C-alpha cells in the first residue's frame with residue numbers, strides 16, 4: 001500500500017553538491033524542504049543559491065551535525081517531516097583509508113543517529129545515498145554490475161556505506177516484526193556529474209578529486225594539471241572506465257523512489273546509465289565542450305581503482321521506470337561548465 005504522498009522532506013547534506021541539487025528539485029516540485037548540514041564539506045552559500053533559485057519555496061536550514069540525535073529529533077518533530085533523504089557523509093576513498101574512524105563515525109554513526117531520530121519522531125521513509133564503492137572490485141564477468149553482485153568493499157568509505165545499508169535493513173526488520181511500517185531505498189550511485197542546467201548551483205568539493213570538475217578546474221587554471229592515474233588498464237585506451245550519471249537524472253531517481261515507496265518496502269537500486277566512458281573520453285569531452293585543452297599528465301595507478309565500473313540499470317528502469325534523460329557526456333559537462341565558468345572560485 002503506498003504511503004500518503006510525502007511533502008515535508010528533510011535533506012541531510014543539503015549544502016553539498018548532490019544534496020543542494022536535490023533540495024532545489026524538491027522545492028521546485030512543491031515540497032517543503034528542511035536542510036541539515038554542518039557545512040564541514042558543504043557551503044551555506046549553496047543553500048542561499050538554492051533559495052535564490054526557488055524564491056517562493058519553503059526551505060529551512062539547520063546547521064548541525066547528523067550525529068546530534070536530540071537536535072535532529074526536534075527538527076523532525078517540529079517540521080512534521082514525512083521523509084528523509086540522507087546525503088550527509090564524508091566521501092573521499094583515499095581520505096577514508098587515512099582517517100577511517102571519521103568515516104565510520106560520520107557515515108555509519110551519522111546514519112545510526114538519523115535512524116534513532118526518525119524512530120523517536122515517527123518518520124517512516126528514508127532514501128539513503130549508497131555507492132558502487134560497496135561492490136569493491138567486481139569480477140570482470142560481473143560487469144555491468146547488478147544489485148545482486150556480491151558487496152566486498154575494499155576501503156573504509158565503501159565498508160561504512162555497506163554497514164549503513166545493513167543497519168537500515170536490520171532496523172526496518174525490527175519495525176516490521178513489531179507490526180509497524182518503515183520503507184527505504186538505498187540508491188547505489190555510480191559517478192555523478194553535471195550541474196543545474198540553468199547554472200544556479202554547481203559542484204564545489206574541497207578538495208576536488210572528481211574527474212569532470214578536476215578537468216574543468218585545470219582548464220580554468222585553478223589547478224596545474226589533471227593527473228591521469230594509470231593508462232595500462234585492460235580497457236580500450238588503457239584508462240579506467242566509469243559510468244557517469246547526470247546529477248539532474250540522479251535527483252529524478254530520488255524523487256521517483258520517494259513517491260513509489262510502499263509502506264514496508266526495501267529497494268536496493270543501482271543508479272547509473274549502463275554506459276561506460278574512459279578517463280580519456282571524459283577529458284576529450286571536456287575539451288570539446290570548453291574549447292580548450294585540458295592540461296594533463298600521466299601518472300601511475302591509484303591503489304584500489306577497479307579497471308571498469310559500469311552499472312546494469314535494468315532494475316531501476318523496471319521498478320521506478322527511471323532512465324537517464326541527459327543523453328550525452330557533453331550535455332552534462334556543458335551544464336557543469338556553465339556554473340563553473342561563471343563561478344571560477346566556486347561558492348567563494
Ligand SMILES: NC(=O)c1ccc[n+]([C@@H]2O[C@H](COP(=O)([O-])OP(=O)(O)OC[C@H]3O[C@@H](n4cnc5c(N)ncnc54)[C@H](O)[C@@H]3O)[C@@H](O)[C@H]2O)c1
Pocket residue numbers: 012013014015016017018019036037038039040041042043064065066067086087088089090091106110129130131132188189190191192193205
Ligand atoms: N559525488 C558522487 O559521485 C557520489 C557517488 C556515490 C555516492 N555519493 C554519495 O552521495 C552523497 C553526497 O555526495 P556529494 O558528492 O554531494 O558530497 P558533498 O561532500 O558535496 O556533500 C556531503 C555533505 O554532507 C555534509 N556533512 C558531512 N558530514 C556531516 C555531518 N556529520 N552532519 C551534517 N552534514 C554533514 C557536508 O558538509 C556536505 O555538505 C554522499 O553520501 C556520497 O557518499 C556521491
